[in-house]
Amino acid sequence: MGVLLELKDLTKAYDTYAVVDRLNLTINEGELRCLIGPNGAGKTTTMDLITGRQKLTGGKVIFDGREINGLKENKIVRRGIGRKFQVPAVFKDLSVRENLEVAFNRNPDPFANMLMFFRRTDKQRFDEIVELIGLGERLGEKAGFLSHGETQWLEIGMVLTQNPRLLLMDEPTAGMTEQETLKTSEIFKRLKGAHTLVVVEHDMTFVRQIAETISVLHLGKLLAEGPMHQIENDPKVREVYLGAEGISDAA
């Protein structure tokens, strides 16, 4: 398994304050990596830097052996990095089907798209994704009418439609009910192996359900990295992240 994504001394600073501070991270092909850390640890900023949403102030992002920092967002996406946002972002005025069809992006040229009607969409892949996210019954519905959980699944489906080599998921279970979280972890288990995933998550139950390797960020720096049991017992992590829990345990 080769290295797919490499962050080298990644830095984002506002004046003198570094939100992401010389972060080094390596993601292998086919891996499912969880990124955890307290609020303000720099998780979402890291995703913004990888996808070009924010400009980095130092370091490099190397994807598939090539430097991608400095490219425009849509170019980075076309290199094969898909992203699901923290606040679910779907097209509320379009139907579920149309949402997925927009995501199916073979040719991004506006004029080529004027001659395109959806029948050419890869039917098999479309059906697979609809089955995976479980929205087969709701294809004709406007996305604005979906529940919160369904909206999250739709966005996951949209990102999958592009068949990205690397999937960045920012808090995919935020605001979900327990049952919805369970279904989401089922989706993730099925994605594991076939896709490379980086998941930012707060919900530790969910992380336990899906995680192989966990990277802990703290104040923009990598604090610890390893499998779940190792992270849980790491004294540094307990101090900064699970600290409160540790204290309450002691009490």
Next chain:
Amino acid sequence: MTGQTQNLYHNKAGQWLCYIALFVVLALVPVFGAEPFQLNVYSRYAVYAMLAVSVSMVWGFGGILSLGQGIPYGLAAYCMGATMQMQYQTPDDPIPSFMLTNELTELPAVWEPFWSTSIGLILALGVPTLIMTIFGILMFQARLAGAFVAIMTLAILNAFYSMAQDLQPFTAGFNGISPPNPFTAFGVTIDPYSEMLYWINLGLLALVTLVSKYVLQSKFGTIVQATRDDAERVRFLGYSVSYFQVVVFVFAGLIATLAGIVWVMTVQYVSPTAFETPFSIYMVIWAAVGGRHSLFGAIVAAIVLNYLQTELADISEIWQKAWLLLLGGIFIAVVLLLPRGLAGLFEYLLGFIKIGRRQAAPGRIAAN
């Protein structure tokens, strides 16, 4: 298909039928014998309807609130005005009279190309398109959106208004250009009071509407509507949002350009009023009242509102003055009560018909 709401309004074949029916009905208007003057008024409505379609495209579907649709419209109108003026001029009398009164002794270089009708038409199409392309690229590359786009377009519109006013030797300033003769092309004179002109305007309206409708039903249309809902998400699906926005901005600009060209053919006159702020805002009101997510609604609203205005102005001067208040009232009422305009109301009502049928169906089966 369980749990799906299939409103008749969203039936694509039905939509195309409605559009074709609308244009057939409008095309039959002269057959019922309209006075030449009345026919000319109807030809103007077709131009207004094109402008409403233009706003519907850029704002309703593209999510770009342009208060500057008068820019391509006015530029095209001035190019057309110049073309028609030069059709009247001869090599012996090469300088339009307004230039003489402004003490020009030679035809200005910018006016030279308009000697040729075909070059004049090419410029009338090309100049606005070029300006809108540059303007669009500057705005959308910088990721301007929402109110900022509205302010920018308004500012540029007013810049052109001032230019048309102040460059008096070239534009005839406040008075405007009134070419003495109707437009002639390929040996055919197009009388502004004729059925031919009405059909040309209507034909052009039908063409731009049906092409727009087609474009909206293509994947391009869906992506453009997606950028309206959430530009960031579209960008992170790998599309260049600014590129799509420039294309839809220029496309809508081209519709307004065509409207500007036929407007001057219809009224034989062009003045800075084409660049006036209120006029560009009226276009937005027409589209909003009709329902900015519906080209059909925009056309109907533009025609009905302008018909109302003309009819009321005929009653008395008071009504003529009260019109603005009434239009403002209609606009506020639509914004508050019908945010999706008349088309939205129509969609809502059609929804009821569907439910009625569903309930009626089992009864019918039982009766059989």
